[in-house]
Amino acid sequence: MTSPHEIDASFTALPYRRMAEAALARAQDFHVSHADFRFERIRSQDVRVRDGRLQGASDSEDVGFAVRVVLNGAWGFASGVGLGQTTAVHVTETAIRTAQVAAAMTSRPIELAPEPTYRDVEWVSAYDIDPLSVPLADKVDLLAGWSRQLLDAPGVQHASGTLQQVVENKFYTDLSGTTTTQQRVRLQPMFEAFGTDEKSGVFDSMRTIAPPVGRGWEYLVGGAYDWAGELEQLPGLLAEKLVAPSVQAGRYDLVIHPSNLWLTIHESIGHATELDRALGYEANYAGTSFATIDKLNTLQYGSPVMNVTGDRTQEHGLATVGYDDEGVRTQEWDIVKDGVLVGYQLDRSMALMHPELNGGRSNGCAYADSPGHIPIQRMANVSLQAAADGPSTDELIGQVERGIYVVGDKSWSIDMQRYNFQFTGQRFYRIEDGRLAGQLRDVAYQATTTDFWGSMEAVGGPETWELGGAFNCGKAQPGQVASVSHGCPTSLFRDVNVLNTTAESGS
């Protein structure tokens, strides 16, 4: 991957190197077994339009640093916002004090898997135009114009649009001598049209299915996505959905488009194969996992056509970075191979606990969402692979006698061990005798993870593969958010339980 950009000079001008030297030197005074210093600047901008007008815009810039130490086998973490060496030393001392308090309650000493040293390396993500360099007025003109275009269409009563943009700079150094400086860009545009069917009183909305991406402003104006085509279609799709028949609950074959399936992958594979969850470290909050470590290489996760990778190097991926927040160079690896669980997502402490995974080396999944938070194990881009000579979407639909074609994500929920899930979508099409036969309403599909992936009969070919993703995935206490992408092809599932959501509500 190459980027035409260098690290922003306004970031490199900040005094973090001197602060880092002061912090690490102070940590060494206490004979720590590990110390790292992380300095971050996260700039973001949110723009919201409604009915063709600007509703609100806000910018933020989070600048700060964190010191993490291992002292007497216990973590100590502290963070601050000042930009001087004195502050860095003070925060380091707080981290030391915290480790001292923690030591009395730490029964399993903290140790980190070894990692080669990377001396003063830089990495910049792949994008063309820094979105924060584009004048706000230009963004408002574009977004308000698209929102107005939706509003002006027949049947649309209201239209909204949002654009979230993030530019993240991160400097990391530790006592082993690794020093990394990185920069990455991501954004998420979204437009939604709202309408009501006067006859039934039913209201609903139809949203764009364009995914969030690790790209710059060119994503909106550079032809990387067909915005004009999707916005033109939304009003008609909404009108059809408003008068569509309500689904009859029962069991159906499902053909699922990547714009929906990415989220099922995220919830039922991505989170389930985080080793911290499998080992109980999220048990009080995000939960554990049914895919426990004793099932490695034996758990039949899904059908033999299921191949899933973890990848922190995927171009334009939201979890893509050169080095993680523990100084580990990022990688790609197998998680599910021919339907069998073969790998997990790791950070350095967990990699050392289980040297049978990835050769005892972390696969680069430590991440903190801000300078105020400690790095935890976070998700790589977890993706389902296409079949090299797999069918097209039409061919997959053609294999279904009675089923539903699912496009776009909406509601999602899964239990704390990642078994039982329920998803809805933007639109659902009835499949009859291998052909689409109009939209349906009120559809939710519900399954358990291994049943669902076991029912996957076919994955589409490379031309059906798309990269979706989430901008704000939550985990940990205190809560952190992370962005992550998931690629997948259109796929065919047999005999899945479908609910009627209106019936579920008792309406």
Next chain:
Amino acid sequence: MTAASPQELVEHALKATSSDHCVVIVHDSTSANLRWANNTLTTNGVMHSVTVTVVAFHGTGEGTASGSVSGSAASTEQVTRIVEQADAAAKASSPAEDAAELPTGDADADWFDPSGETSIEVYSTFAPALGEAFGRATAEDRILYGFVDHDVTTTYLGSSTGLRLRHVQPTGHYGCTAKPTDLSTSAWVGGATRDFSDVDAHAMDAELVQRLGWASRRVELAAGRYDTVLPPTAVADLMIYAYWTAAAREAHDGQTVFSKRGGGTRIGERLSDKPLQMFSDPTYPRLEATPFVSASSSNAIESVFDNGLPLSRTSWITDGTLTALLQNRYSAKLTGQPVTPYIDNLVVQVDGATGSTQDLVAGVERGLLVTCLWYIREVDPQSLLLTGLTRDGVYLVENGEVTGAVNNFRFNESPVDLLRRFSHASATAPSFSREWGDYFPRTATPALRVPDFNMSTVSQAN
């Protein structure tokens, strides 16, 4: 760079702005946390942050535009940069639809007081007791996983119209999950606190032991509708979602459960035939919350032009009737209703209801006691159908007593519909939502008994 007090940061920003008007909000926050799993501490932290938000207002021939920029800042030099960016954003922006005169006023009496703060020492009693609980749990084949967090945030709000408002908000919560070493079952306790003086790690552990003991008998039940007792924590899980979706503008635009079919909102409509009250009150004892509007950007609920507006007790549901939705001044104009802004706490009560969760359980012939709910998401905005799961303790109730632990379920239910269908309520008590409590811990709710709670499918998770 020069370190500056929050008040100096505010005054510096107001002096530096080139816009017609300006609002400055400073959040000075310290927090300390401990996290544990597998009977050992896993992570911890002590954090300090100072976030400055500058909202600049710029008059144009067609109206007033606003620009909002937030940033971490510890010096006047950093604030100058934020002000310049906010001024530029306001000048580059188009006129705001929610433009209004800024609130006016004077300085609070405590304006010049320093920020409140916390430190790791807030756990000086709790932490040793937790360490003892780890030892006891290990000896008794039990595993503890949990988290405690204490945060003190002082908000300073200053405006070019004279307001100088200050509020200190202590926020704390605790939660602990326990499992036997064979991981066959799970139990959870948790709650909110302002200072941790009322949190006892030994008592927390003892309650977990009792709940794990209830699981000595396992009962597998199928999906279906059950006579279900939801304790205050689960009621908070559901009612917070109803509160968050109560934006008047979105209801007026026909997009939520609070929209009237054919147009307008459902304000004035009876949602429950019980004497049910739902309100927010920044002065409610033990749930005290910021008593003025503090908005960094405009959205369906908040308006930056409302910054500094005083907040007072607001009744959302009165005697079972919907009486207000979340209104900023702009949406209030659209809907013709009073201005009733968002407040950072929520109380639900049923007049005349007494007793506790256990008293509701005592009245159940055969049904379920659900400890807490999880992964709650909206399925259908028109009915506010939510889906989610039970977690860490579903118990079988027979003849008024807990007789065993039951498998988990996925539910599909609407909190608005539950207000119509519940049969019994307990007295209102401080509660803590398992799902949302980390973000919205200031709730007081009753336990509710729902005769036909929809457990849609079985979850194998334990």
